[in-house]
Amino acid sequence: MNLEEAIERAKYIATKKHSEAMIHRVNSNNEKYDERVEWAEEHYQLAEWLEELKELREYKRKMKTQFLDDIENPLEPIKLSSALESEIFKYEHRAEHDPQKISPLDYTIIYALKHCLEEQLKEVE
Structure with a gap:
């Protein structure tokens, strides 16, 4: 799995868990709702960190390229x-x-x- 795939997977899981949480909220199952919301938040955070890593890698690549070019x-x-x-x-x-x-x-x-x-x-x- 590459970084882009990991980002997409984390977003997918976060969205899926958020949707599941909403279903449990409608069914008044607060324990499962809370659990799903927590999972969704964790995966949203993971996706955010992976996006940041991707940006930092791109920045590092640009800086190295610039260093060699200039x-x-x-x-x-x-x-x-x-x-x-x-x-x-x-x-x-x-x-x-x-x-x-x-x-x-x-x-x-x-x-x-x-x-x-x-x-x-x-x-x-």
């Missing part, structure tokens, strides 16, 4: 993302171990990288 671009999103992660890591390390070493420049660099990344991602979409 290796000379210093503002390429994957490079900006890596730089931002590095700066956040340094900030968190300083905050935990040596807070007095945090400077306004740290915040400025993080904000600038975040802003550039957001702008670059707008252009990609």
